[in-house]
Amino acid sequence: MSSTLLISLTMMFIATSTGWAADLSSKVVDKNCWIEIFDDDEYDEDDPHVKIQGPAEYATLRDVNGRDWSNDIESVIVGTNATVHAWKDKDFKGTEISFTPGQRVPKLSKLNMSNTIESMKITCGP
């Protein structure tokens, strides 16, 4: 067996085993992949608010943990390992806004996105 063949076999084994490991770890909940949405601005905890674990896709926000969140979000806090895309209409349509990992937006009204978001995608990673 030539050394080149041996190296390529070794590389193949490493690639296969890390792929398997990545598969397993993707099933573990990412503690920093989430978005917390608030009914009121300035993260008002006296009004409805909920943390949504990612990765997740919501074509509509009509039922998020049993509450209709359509056109109701006024502030958000994004987990440090989450990237979130949100749309003004359901089914990922209309004006789109994206939030970066760790971003906090106390007033979506300043971005012209207050009480208007109706769909959302949360992906994990930078």
Ligand SMILES: [Ca+2]
């Ligand atoms: Ca309030």
Ligand SMILES: [Ca+2]
């Ligand atoms: Ca609201």
Ligand SMILES: [Ca+2]
């Ligand atoms: Ca809307």
